[in-house]
Amino acid sequence: MFTPILGVSFGNISSSIAIVKQDKKSTLEVIANQDGERSINSALSYKQGNEYHGGQAIQQLIRNSKNTIINFRDFLQYDKFSAIPAELLKRCEDACPLIDIGADKPGFEYEIDTDLVVKKSVVEVAGNHFKQLKLAADDYTSFDFQKCILTVPEFFISNEIAVSNMKEAAKIANMSIVQFLPETSAGLVSLTDSKISVEHNIGKDGKDKNVVVADFGGYTSTVTVFAVRNNGIMTNLISKTNHHLGGENFDEALMQALAKEFESKHKLTGTLDNIRSKHKLKKAAIITKKTLSNVTNAVIGIDSLSQGMDFHTSLNRMKYELTIMQPTGKMAALVRDTVEEAGLDLLEIDTVVLTGGSSFTPKLNSAISFLFDEDVTSIISLVKGTESQHPDEMISAGAALQAALLHDDETEQLDNLVQHAVDVPHLDKFIGVLNANGDFEPILNKNTPLPTRKIVKLYKQVSDFQLNVYTGAIQIKEREEEVAPKEARDAGELDDDESDWSDSDDEPEIIRYKAYNQEELLFSAPIKSIGAKGVELTFEVSKEGALKVVARDNISKQVLSKIE
Template sequence: MKAFVPRVEYLIELSRASLFSTSATWPAKKPARTRARIKEERWRRCATFRTRGVQGNVDAKTLQSPKFLDMSAEEEQPSRVAIGISFGNSYSSIASTVGGGDPKVIANEEGDRQIPSILAYVDGEEFHGTQAKSQLVRNSKNTVAGFRDFLGKDFKSIDPTTARGAAQPQEHESTVAFSIRDSESESPSTVTVSEIATRHLRRLAASASDYLGKKVTAAVITVPTDFTQAQKAALVKAAKDADIEVLQLITEPIAALLAHDRREDHRPADKTVVVADLGANRSDVAVVSVRGGMYSILATTHDYAVGGLKLDETIQEYVAKEFVKKHKVDPRETDRGLAKMRLESEACKKALSLGSSASFAVESLANGIDFTLNLNRTRYDMLAGKVYGRFVQLIQDAIVKAELDVLDIDEVLVSGGTAHTPRIASNLGSIFPESTQIVAPASDAAAINPSELTARGAALQAYMIESYDTEDIDQSTHAAVTVTPHLAKSIGLVLTGDEFKPIIPAETPLPVRRTVNFTATSDSEAALIRVAEGIRDIKITQPEPKAKQNGKATDNDEDDDEDEDSEEEDEEKRETMWKVGNVVGELALKDVKKGSKVTVQVQVGADLEITMSAMVAGKSGVKGSVPGSAANGAAH
């Protein structure tokens, strides 16, 4: 049964330990060892010591003396204040589970929940977020943007176009840096990307501290799935330099899923989910299997050239052409005009995500000419059609890479700021079956704000682990825990007529145990229960051709032909079918009466040993096992 040998897949940051449980009931936090609690523990130890009769010269007064109860700095464990940080190339956000409740995204001093990942320097003053973004028009050379993906890389390996319209990255020793001039009278200073990231993270933590009323000391930070170990190490160092202890780095699709699965209306279930993170500079897609509260990333795809900025560019191109038609001047020829168009195009795109039309208005766009243009959503969707197509193709590529079909996908979770665009959700709905839930604002009224998903998920993880020791967290996220074999094929029961009923779906991490209950439909002296592998197949049914109408030609035939051409053709019908594969084992239950409750349990170990048991309610059962090394190959 070599087909049963699973491939090894990476589990996400969540381990089997309750520390990282994703069940519906969230685990209680480990209480921090406060000064009062340490004193109480010391008193209890001393009291026990005295009751055993080994009192010596120690009496009750001495036990409670300040000298005896003095706690050293090493013994006292101050509690952390941890938040979730979504660190994006274009925008960042911070969140916290205030009072242990649902995560809440925190607004900064300007009231922004989506904080631009931008820093600007003017006359010795540092601007951050939206204030820094406004400097892209008049002070772009001293404004740093799009720097996250430069972390942990050398200059030769970066794509400098992500920082277009801002301070340009340059090579500095073995890293990437920016040349910043605070004022015209001063000479430029070189600031490394690590220092820029530190300043950005420090400002985010300060905003969270102001809101919470206490200093933030730790965080769970999100990263893309393709972040290298060098990039992760650089991010941890940048956070440490900002006095932030990184409890864990969690991948963006998993953070988004954590927040989504935390919804009150959500019921934990095994499922396969596509998480499409449509950002500003790039788009990332992950196919994730959810099995028993554990997440496994099956495949990822990335497009570093398509994102929300591409949608902005479609508006820019349209506006520029209209401006040239009217004024015979191209506003893209000047850096300032181009910067103004970029900012207004983004605002126009966001307005079209909420309404059917938007106004593009810029003062002194070119040659002192003010320009205003109305754009409706229909025209916008037509202009952005190619970009939408690339989004859909990226998702389809991820599904193919995971060796799955669209019929295997239970949910599509769209995250990132670009996910607000209504047409994206409708386009996805056209390629997936009706049974697949498209989770986006335009298709699901209960969907969480896609711009806030990753920050919320990071905050949930921070809440669960902030009171654990660093050593405990490191051990629980070690590869020995988070890397595990997965089932290559589904395991299930063979029913009457060789019908297959899946019990343990493919891509389930091992070890695993599943139990099913059913009612006997007839009396049987020896009921045979067969456990087998399942082979998933896609049945395609072609639509029947429409019958042509007979009759003489008329003057209206041409019109009728046009009507027929305009009618939508019936699409082929695709459905999932299961076939019985290799039989793993058989169990025989004696004297099963009609209506009896039968319980079957199947367990697969990490070494592929399969243990099966079956019993009738109120009676003894049978049990058997198939050694993994003998029949099922070896896990690797």
């Protein structure tokens, strides 16, 4: 058996579905559709009375583009065609275009058979897409799914029109949406089921950490900074989205480069002005992008690309990375800027999680890794071999895990459980004590949700001591690290333009590191001698921010002191 709530990831480019089996291991499984696709294209196509979905629909783009619907998810934010930005309308101008189907309602007009033209709203198209996803899940499990958790961008959840339209689309597929889950939140939740996640301090290991989840999709890139506290409570510190940055920028840059090379070889122009040629180039660009994410060279062959001319060429990874340098730099900058706007330094980030189709790109991984200190921050990604789930499947996996959690509770309590966010106060400073060396040592970390409680055991404390509790903050410091001198080499080992000594790399390296500074003294109190048993300190902060510390004998639990 399995959890009867389906996890669904709904993207502009692709979607995926997942379940959690109700076996001893609560096995998570991302479901493939009838064509074996786990990353299912969000596309529908119509021809000769047949409806095609997913990869089959994308194959129709070259010869049947006017009846193939793509990139429709973001249109669900609007209830009027006149309100949709022109930039957004361009996303489907080379396929079945979005039009006003009457009364200012956005929708599509397509031919399902000879002389049989149909108009459907964006909501109805999304409903048909959900039907196909549900059918794949139903066929695989032989179960009629009637509930789902749907992951969408965070800005969708705050949009009343989008929420209403998605609920209506789900009804068309005979499903109800139990919860809307932000995509980056789902990506983080997916890691709580992984052995790798424990190694990267994401799992419930009792450690506080700051985690960045970067979701690089087809058209949008979203970066969220989470504070994970108190054995798994996740606080969204900040979330930033670039609505014009994603894998499509990679495709467009590569298409432009390939078209330029083709036209130069054959003395042609206007290749990208022809819709069929453009779709052929797009298909080749996507294949090449995926190939160069795994190997260093790709061969490209396109029959009759334009004016009957074939196109055959090869591309290495280095040239491809130069081609996509601009969007890659913007993605890395989005990560850096989001961390800074969260009020954190890059050295305060424990883990970075890369998800979404574009996170396959090795150049993007290296650009983001370059931002962080590898001794401080772990990068979880497919390229680095540290992923717990395929990046295209992490979002639906997180939705399925959330579905399993909700299913464990009583159905009548779901209304109270499915709030995607709870607004509670948080600590705006570290709270800690001075250790034996007089250095500040944090007990409660900044951004811990309130109320909170933490126990610290001092096993070696056997005499009277003064307990000094302070607020604190992180300070980023720098130190110079001298570079080891080079050894002189024999003249025969040198290149023609080298001398036997070179001081070009002898500049001292600047090392950045974080340190804690004590700030305001909250209280200072003597703790009586407790013999050889050790002491247990319980720190409690109320929702209103009132601090209480209770000192107890570590064995007998006798209260030695209570400070409020």
